[in-house]
Amino acid sequence: MAWLVSTPSRKDDTGDRLFLEVAAEAARNERIRAIYLDVRAQAFANISRAFAGLMGSDAVSDEHRALAQAFMLIELGSVCARTLLNEPVxxxxxxxxxCLVGMPV
Structure with a gap:
């Protein structure tokens, strides 16, 4: 669980800027968008499985997917706040x- 809690606040200036550049390019370029969406889908599946495991389940449910989506939104917001606004998160x-990890599933 430690990696889940620490990921959104992990500061990586170069990685954060590169991530935002790739995301911006994905909005303009269909080829980059397809690659970005594939990587995002893989991350989503892995995070969903992590939430399932944390909640003691062998199968991923809609609730685990919702938690994964919330996690990814927090991560994206954290990258934007750190990189664009220079705010600590x-x-x-x-x-x-x-709060996500403590939510009943």
């Missing part, structure tokens, strides 16, 4: 992730 992102 802790402890807000930590608290949001802890």
């Amino acid at each position: 802790q402890p807000a992102s930590d608290r949001l992730i802890e």
Whole structure:
């Protein structure tokens, strides 16, 4: 669970800028969009499985997928806040992730 809580607040200036550049290019370029969506789908599936495991389930349910989507939204917002606004995201992102993990599934 530690990686789940720490991921949104992990500061990686180069990686954050590169991620935002790829996301911007994906909005303009269909080829890059397809690659981006494939990587995102793989990440989504992995995070959904992580939530299932944290909740003691062998199968991924709609609730786990909803938690994964919320996690990815927090991560994207964290990258934007750090990179575009130069704002620290802790402890807000930590608290949001802890709330997700503590939610009944």
